[in-house]
Amino acid sequence: MRVADRHYRTIWPIDEGTAGTADAVGAVRVIDQSRLPHEFGTVDLHTLEDAAHAIATMVVRGAPLIGVTAAYGVALAMRADASDGQLEHAARLLRATRPTARNLAWALERMRAALERVPRDERVAVAFRTAALLCEADITQCRAIGKHGLGLIRAAARGAEHGSARAGARGGAGGAARPVNILTHCNAGWLACVDWGTALAPVYLAHDAGIPVHVWVDETRPRNQGASLTAFELGAHGVPHTVIADNVGGHLMQQGRVDLVIVGSDRTTASGDVCNKIGTYLKALAARDNGVPFYAALPSSTIDWSLDRGDDIPIEQRAAEELTHVTGRGAAGTLETVRVVPEGSPALNVAFDVTPARLVSSLITERGVCAASAAGLRGLYPERSG
Amino acid sequence: MRVADRHYRTIWPIDEGTAGTADAVGAVRVIDQSRLPHEFGTVDLHTLEDAAHAIATMVVRGAPLIGVTAAYGVALAMRADASDGQLEHAARLLRATRPTARNLAWALERMRAALERVPRDERVAVAFRTAALLCEADITQCRAIGKHGLGLIRAAARGAEHGSARAGARGGAGGAARPVNILTHCNAGWLACVDWGTALAPVYLAHDAGIPVHVWVDETRPRNQGASLTAFELGAHGVPHTVIADNVGGHLMQQGRVDLVIVGSDRTTASGDVCNKIGTYLKALAARDNGVPFYAALPSSTIDWSLDRGDDIPIEQRAAEELTHVTGRGAAGTLETVRVVPEGSPALNVAFDVTPARLVSSLITERGVCAASAAGLRGLYPERSG
Numbered sequence: 055m056r057v058a059d060r061h062y063r064t065i066w067p068i069d070e071g072t073a074g075t076a077d078a079v080g081a082v083r084v085i086d087q088s089r090l091p092h093e094f095g096t097v098d099l100h101t102l103e104d105a106a107h108a109i110a111t112m113v114v115r116g117a118p119l120i121g122v123t124a125a126y127g128v129a130l131a132m133r134a135d136a137s138d139g140q141l142e143h144a145a146r147l148l149r150a151t152r153p154t155a156r157n158l159a160w161a162l163e164r165m166r167a168a169l170e171r172v173p174r175d176e177r178v179a180v181a182f183r184t185a186a187l188l189c190e191a192d193i194t195q196c197r198a199i200g201k202h203g204l205g206l207i208r209a210a211a212r213g214a215e216h217g218s219a220r221a222g223a224r225g226g227a228g229g230a231a232r233p234v235n236i237l238t239h240c241n242a243g244w245l246a247c248v249d250w251g252t253a254l255a256p257v258y259l260a261h262d263a264g265i266p267v268h269v270w271v272d273e274t275r276p277r278n279q280g281a282s283l284t285a286f287e288l289g290a291h292g293v294p295h296t297v298i299a300d301n302v303g304g305h306l307m308q309q310g311r312v313d314l315v316i317v318g319s320d321r322t323t324a325s326g327d328v329c330n331k332i333g334t335y336l337k338a339l340a341a342r343d344n345g346v347p348f349y350a351a352l353p354s355s356t357i358d359w360s361l362d363r364g365d366d367i368p369i370e371q372r373a374a375e376e377l378t379h380v381t382g383r384g385a386a387g388t389l390e391t392v393r394v395v396p397e398g399s400p401a402l403n404v405a406f407d408v409t410p411a412r413l414v415s416s417l418i419t420e421r422g423v424c425a426a427s428a429a430g431l432r433g434l435y436p437e438r439s440g
Numbered sequence: 441m442r443v444a445d446r447h448y449r450t451i452w453p454i455d456e457g458t459a460g461t462a463d464a465v466g467a468v469r470v471i472d473q474s475r476l477p478h479e480f481g482t483v484d485l486h487t488l489e490d491a492a493h494a495i496a497t498m499v500v501r502g503a504p505l506i507g508v509t510a511a512y513g514v515a516l517a518m519r520a521d522a523s524d525g526q527l528e529h530a531a532r533l534l535r536a537t538r539p540t541a542r543n544l545a546w547a548l549e550r551m552r553a554a555l556e557r558v559p560r561d562e563r564v565a566v567a568f569r570t571a572a573l574l575c576e577a578d579i580t581q582c583r584a585i586g587k588h589g590l591g592l593i594r595a596a597a598r599g600a601e602h603g604s605a606r607a608g609a610r611g612g613a614g615g616a617a618r619p620v621n622i623l624t625h626c627n628a629g630w631l632a633c634v635d636w637g638t639a640l641a642p643v644y645l646a647h648d649a650g651i652p653v654h655v656w657v658d659e660t661r662p663r664n665q666g667a668s669l670t671a672f673e674l675g676a677h678g679v680p681h682t683v684i685a686d687n688v689g690g691h692l693m694q695q696g697r698v699d700l701v702i703v704g705s706d707r708t709t710a711s712g713d714v715c716n717k718i719g720t721y722l723k724a725l726a727a728r729d730n731g732v733p734f735y736a737a738l739p740s741s742t743i744d745w746s747l748d749r750g751d752d753i754p755i756e757q758r759a760a761e762e763l764t765h766v767t768g769r770g771a772a773g774t775l776e777t778v779r780v781v782p783e784g785s786p787a788l789n790v791a792f793d794v795t796p797a798r799l800v801s802s803l804i805t806e807r808g809v810c811a812a813s814a815a816g817l818r819g820l821y822p823e824r825s826g
Contacts, residue, residue, distance in 0.1 A: 091782035271785075273763070275661060275685040278780055285785040297787040299661040299763055300686050301719025305755075305793035308721070333687025335694070339725040369691075377659070377685055380766045382778030390778050392768030394664055396477035399657075399671040401683040407691035 055244045055258065057094060057290045063248050064119050065126065065189065067182065068098070079133075079182050082126040084114050087245060091286035092383045099123075102131035102144050109151040109158075112277070116246020117320045117356055118192050121157030124148040125188045128165040129181035136177040141169060153368045154329060154406050156321035160355045161188060189248045195353040195420035196250035203256025203316065203351055203418045204263070210234045210313045210347075211265050233268035233294065234260070235313045237303050240274045240331035241283035242318025242351065252351040253316040254284070256418070261293045269295040270312060272303060274331060276377040276403055300333050304340035315341050316418075319352040324438070326411030326426030327364030328352075332404050338413040350409070350426070351418040357431065359438050364408035374401040441630045441644065443480060443676045449634050450505050451512065451575065453568065454484070465519075465568050468512045470500050473631060477672035478769045485509075488517035488530050495537040495544075498663070502632020503706045503742055504578050507543030510534040511574045514551040515567035522563040527555060539754045540715060540792050542707035546741045547574060575634045581739040581806035582636035589642025589702065589737055589804045590649070596620045596699045596733075597651050619654040619680065620646070621699045623689050626660045626717035627669035628704025628737065638737040639702040640670070642804070647679045655681040656698060658689060660717060662763040662789055686719050690726035701727050702804075705738040710824070712797030712812030713750030714738075718790050724799035736795070736812070737804040743817065745824050750794035760787040 055062065064087075067079040081098040088111065089095060097113055099105045105127030108114050114123045131144035145162045152158060168184040169177050214232045242253035250258060260267050269288055274280035281297050288295040298306070306312050315337055321329040328334070328350040341348035361367065378401050384390035395401055414426035424430035432439045441448065450473075453465040467484040474497065475481060483499055485491045491513030494500050500509045517530035531548045538544060554570040555563050600618045628639035636644060646653050655674055660666035667683050674681040684692070692698050701723055707715040714720070714736040727734035747753065764787050770776035781787055800812035810816035818825045 091785075092779075273661060273781075275659060275687060281781045281785075286782050289782055289785050295785065297763065297781050297785050299718065299789070301661060301717075301722065301793075302788065302790050304721045304725070305718060305790055308793070331687075332685065332691060336687065336690045336722040336726060339690070339729055340722060343725055377683065380768060380778065380780060382766060382780040384770075384776060384778050390770060390776060392766065392770050392776050392778055393478075394766060394768040395659075395667045395683050396672050396675055399477075399667075399675050399681065399683050402688065403685070404688050404691055407687075407694070 055249060055287060055291050063189070064114065064245055065122055065248060067126070067186070079129075082130065084108060084123065085245070086113050087115060087283060088113050089389065090245075091282045092389055099126065099130060101134065102127050102147065105130055106147050106151050109148070115279070116241060117155040117157040117318065118196070118247040118252065118353060119245075120152060120155050121161035121355060122185065122188050122192055122248060124158050125161045125165050125185035128162065128169070129178070129185045132169070132177045132181040136174040138170075141166065152370060154320050154370045156358045157355045164188060192248045192353065193250065196247050196252060196255045198420035199252055199351050199353065199418055200250055200255030200259040202423050203349070204259045206314065206347070206349065206418070206423065207234055207236070207256050207260040207265060207267065214313070233266040235268050235270060235311055237270040237272070237306070237312045237315045237337065238284060239272040239280065239300075239317050239334050239337055241279040241287075243284055243287045245283050245287050246318060252318045252353065254287070255351065256316065257293060258291060261291070267293065269293060270303065270306060271295050271297045272300050272333070272337070273297060274333065275300055279331070303337050307340050307344040307346050312346050314347045314349065316349045316351055319350045319356050320406060321367050322350065322352055322357045322417065323361040323364050323367070324357065324359045324431060325362045325428045326414060326417060326431060328409045328411070328414055328426070329364055329367045329369075329406050330409065332407050335407045335409045335413075338409040342413050347415040348413060349416055349418055350414055353420055354435060362428075364410060367408060369407070370405040372403045372405050374403050377401045377403045441635060441673060441677050449575070450500065450631055451508055451634060453512070453572070465515075468516065470494060470509065471631070472499050473501060473669060474499050475775065476631075477668045478775055485512065485516060487520065488513050488533065491516055492533050492537050495534070501665070502627060503541040503543040503704065504582070504633040504638065504739060505631075506538060506541050507547035507741060508571065508574050508578055508634060510544050511547045511551050511571035514548065514555070515564070515571045518555070518563045518567040522560040524556075527552065538756060540706050540756045542744045543741045550574060578634045578739065579636065582633050582638060582641045584806035585638055585737050585739065585804055586636055586641030586645040588809050589735070590645045592700065592733070592735065592804070592809065593620055593622070593642050593646040593651060593653065600699070619652040621654050621656060621697055623656040623658070623692070623698045623701045623723065624670060625658040625666065625686075625703050625720050625723055627665040627673075629670055629673045631669050631673050632704060638704045638739065640673070641737065642702065643679060644677060647677070653679065655679060656689065656692060657681050657683045658686050658719070658723070659683060660719065661686055665717070689723050693726050693730040693732050698732050701732060701734045703736050705736045705742050706792055707753050708736065708738055708743045708803065709747040709750050709753070710743065710745045710817060711748045711814045712800060712803060712817060714795045714797070714800055714812070715750055715753045715792050716795065718793050721793045721795045721799075724795040728799050733801040734799060735802050735804055736800055739806055740821060748814075750796060753794060755793070756791040758789045758791050760789050763787045763789045
């Protein structure tokens with residue numbers, strides 16, 4: 055998507071001046087998301103360890119982007135040593151970086167399947183080609199999610215035009231110019247993927263199609279991915295939005311100021327339970343209590359077909375410092391970190407929660423919109439049945 | 441309560457070296473809550489304007505403390521000019537500082553009733569005496585709330601001892617030492633009152649009685665009153681606690697790691713709807729979804745007997761900077777403010793929400809525990825019937 059009038063992806067190979075074949079890839083370049091929104095810069099990944107470190111420290115984050123970064127991590131590993139042992143080592147190292155996102159394991163399985171029967175001297179080329187294909191597939195899937203979700207936004211816009219009670223409560227004086235108010239949590243935009251995003255793909259397509267939309271952006275403590283990443287990417291693309299504290303969404307729904315909620319997912323069970331950034335469950339409860347549709351948008355690589363119950367998903371616990379300290383731009387213009395919790399007070403930093411399928415109105419996948427249930431998912435993915 | 445082994449109240453008159461009569465009060469001293477938890481200091485209020493400014497800028501905050509500070513503000517105003525016009529002016533100025541807390545209007549009504557028939561030359565003394573009485577009454581009420589709430593914590597502790605399913609899920613290996621896990625939102629502790637607190641009074645009494653308690657402290661964005669004030673006062677008094685992001689409470693309830701929720705209230709309707717810090721409603725929804733008792737603790741000065749519906753409570757909207765910027769202790773040890781939201785992204789800062797009575801298990805008042813309903817409240821306050 056656009057940043058300062060240039061089109062970007064979140065990750066791309068560079069050849070650093072050598073010939074432009076896959077073998078000649080010099081490094082993999084990623085947008086450094088740990089410094090956004092204050093500084094827009096990139097980091098070059100030269101080795102497997104660079105890729106693992108970028109995922110673990112959230113230089114790159116978002117379930118789909120974690121997957122493709124891991125795929126490139128395997129390719130970088132193959133360039134150093136194309137042995138079976140190294141392939142095994144790379145998969146183990148990368149899988150250990152983040153425990154919750156399903157796409158990570160999915161991408162590693164894809165890389166292994168593509169490489170294990172390939173002769174060593176072809177593995178580097180095949181690995182980079184496969185990683186590039188996963189990138190293209192992610193973009194195609196996100197665009198498809200966008201098109202399917204666009205239908206839901208269009209329907210909400212028609213409701214607004216016809217002056218439904220909910221639309222009226224948004225305070226508009228009538229007419230078609232009232233925006234569709236969409237609440238999102240965390241960042242499931244193009245920065246979480248390669249391009250377009252999952253939850254935000256329908257928003258970008260609606261905006262580009264001239265449907266007036268406005269996004270309520272949950273700040274998303276403790277890492278502030280909403281305030282820092284979602285606000286940044288919506289602002290860069292020109293989509294109207296307002297940042298709110300995570301505490302506010304329920305009140306806005308009570309006031310009729312939210313037409314629909316769209317979030318992403320880090321892992322979705324075969325029964326439709328949605329594991330996503332911590333706090334998603336609270337918004338789903340509020341949506342249910344106020345009759346607001348609640349959608350989760352996800353590529354099928356996010357679905358864990360081996361799990362039925364969300365309770366069985368491993369939930370990542372991260373360092374307490376992410377909560378006790380906050381980084382932002384100081385008065386001098388430089389990035390600074392301040393402590394906000396008293397010394398001596400412990401803090402617990404749980405990164406994800408599970409929204410049970412009963413609270414999810416529909417899932418939006420690259421194949422279409424379905425009920426958040428085993429039957430709904432099997433309808434879209436019949437090859438997974440039985 | 442205790443800070444560094446000394447007992448403090450949040451507000452007290454000082455005579456600055458003159459004779460110790462009410463007339464001789466030199467100033468009113470308050471703990472400066474805008475610098476906590478990083479710096480513990482006080483501010484002296486010399487004039488009506490000082491008091492109004494302290495309330496508006498949240499040097500003092502918390503519904504009960506706002507009320508008594510306003511009462512002292514009237515007393516300071518009387519010392520400058522004991523006329524009827526000044527009494528009228530003081531009430532108008534103070535009432536405009538914060539729109540939501542019921543205790544503010546309540547305290548101003550009490551001061552007016554105490555002063556309007558008193559000769560001018562006696563008004564200063566009567567005003568300071570009345571403000572001091574309101575302080576004492578607040579302490580008495582908070583202690584009573586604590587005693588009534590203590591019964592609820594005792595009952596939860598007995599449940600833990602008997603190894604209920606919920607207690608088992610807390611991961612204890614059995615025995616009586618498992619703490620009762622209490623979640624609270626914002627700060628409704630002694631810093632929000634004169635002493636003891638509302639929501640935290642039962643916690644202090646339980647801790648002092650040797651009942652093992654542990655408090656999950658919601659950070660409470662955007663002003664972080666949980667991370668900065670609740671964590672500070674619990675830590676200073678030695679009560680075990682853990683700070684969590686506002687997003688986490690629902691997940692902890694799903695995991696059976698919360699035994700009960702206690703919050704305060706800034707205004708409660710005659711029908712039991714509870715207006716409190718933004719985000720309270722989300723925790724009440726999660727409590728209901730997981731069968732966790734949800735209590736609101738409040739002195740009767742918080743009850744707006746003239747209102748039936750929470751929807752009719754005016755909800756304060758505060759400056760966007762409270763959300764876009766965060767203040768904490770920097771690496772150099774000084775207080776610093778950093779920007780966390782991108783330039784150009786608007787932010788909305790709504791300070792309160794309304795939790796409908798249907799989600800509130802019980803109200804805890806100075807007269808006892810009652811259902812969150814018109815009948816429940818009338819049972820405790822029969823003089824308000826008919």
